[in-house]
Amino acid sequence: QQQVKQSPQSLIVQKGGISIINCAYENTAFDYFPWYQQFPGKGPALLIAIRPDVSEKKEGRFTISFNKSAKQFSLHIMDSQPGDSATYFCAATSGNQFYFGTGTSLTVIP
Amino acid sequence: GAVVSQHPSWVICKSGTSVKIECRSLDFQATTMFWYRQFPKQSLMLMATSNEGSKATYEQGVEKDKFLINHASLTLSTLTVTSAHPEDSSFYICSARHPSGGRVNEQFFGPGTRLTVL
Numbered sequence: 216q217q218q219v220k221q222s223p224q225s226l227i228v229q230k231g232g233i234s235i236i237n238c239a240y241e242n243t244a245f246d247y248f249p250w251y252q253q254f255p256g257k258g259p260a261l262l263i264a265i266r267p268d269v270s271e272k273k274e275g276r277f278t279i280s281f282n283k284s285a286k287q288f289s290l291h292i293m294d295s296q297p298g299d300s301a302t303y304f305c306a307a308t309s310g311n312q313f314y315f316g317t318g319t320s321l322t323v324i325p
Numbered sequence: 326g327a328v329v330s331q332h333p334s335w336v337i338c339k340s341g342t343s344v345k346i347e348c349r350s351l352d353f354q355a356t357t358m359f360w361y362r363q364f365p366k367q368s369l370m371l372m373a374t375s376n377e378g379s380k381a382t383y384e385q386g387v388e389k390d391k392f393l394i395n396h397a398s399l400t401l402s403t404l405t406v407t408s409a410h411p412e413d414s415s416f417y418i419c420s421a422r423h424p425s426g427g428r429v430n431e432q433f434f435g436p437g438t439r440l441t442v443l
Binding site: 302 | 329331357359366367368369371374416418420422431432433434435436437439
């Protein structure tokens with residue numbers, strides 16, 4: 216059973232556009248929701264994270280929107296750049312339980 | 326801070342040999358480390374949870390006798406792939422849990438190790 220569902224699987228965005236990746240979860244015990252960015256041949260790097268008591272968190276061009284009642288959260292990348300082209304994973308965690316989404320391959324075209 | 330390293334970054338070995346991968350937390354102590362396996366264009370698959378000073382907890386379907394995990398210190402965990410076969414070829418990634426207080430325990434990932442078994 217997939218604990219965290221992520222969509223879309225792939226995304227192509229023009230430079231300067233907004234990239235939006237969505238995730239949904241079922242387990243209300245999850246209390247921490249990080250997003251990771253992974254470049255080919257590298258390990259995932261923590262990008263931004265949110266706790267369920269906050270509806271939005273912004274760090275630079277990256278924003279997480281969190282809807283606790285709908286059990287959904289999303290990553291928005293504003294002013295997307297070619298250097299943002301990577302695979303993005305959402306995750307949900309509670310204690311040692313850590314579940315990744317299936318990943319979204321983002322391509323930002325110049 | 327919160328840097329995790331892995332060594333080696335890339336290893337090629339012959340079928341039947343054993344390979345050891347090291348995971349180190351460089352600037353913090355990690356009581357818990359995790360080992361993941363990732364196939365091309367797929368998500369990370371948790372293999373096992375490694376606790377310092379105790380036996381690792383393996384996920385269902387992961388052979389504990391094939392993937393030996395040792396977490397001998399608060400900064401080092403090792404994964405040994407024993408009698409490796411071509412189907413073990415994969416990208417292996419470790420992570421270390423950073424105790425950041427409260428209920429939140431962030432995980433920081435190593436750069437990964439590419440294993441190719443000929």
